[in-house]
Amino acid sequence: MKKISLSIAAAALLAIPAATGAVAAELPAYEKAGLPVSAVQVQVLGAENVQEVSPVAASATPFQLSVLTPRGKIATAQGKIETTGRAVR
Known part of the structure; x- marks a missing residue:
């Protein structure tokens, strides 16, 4: 009886990763x-000019894409910097 329960437990442990991978x-x-x-619309309308969308681009929102895109270098201001007031030392 003990051998049967161990083999069932081992089979269950091997089956769990296989099931989650398929899902x-x-x-x-x-x-x-x-x-x-x-896919049904592609079959009905025809596959002309149809492209597969990458899952990464489809799952990102426009805000996420704007944050993740590289930015250009910001040029520093040239010229005299004026301040108002007086610094306390």
């Missing part, structure tokens, strides 16, 4: 003329 896969996303389309 984690995402379905491909497509776009046509800049609009997202499903």
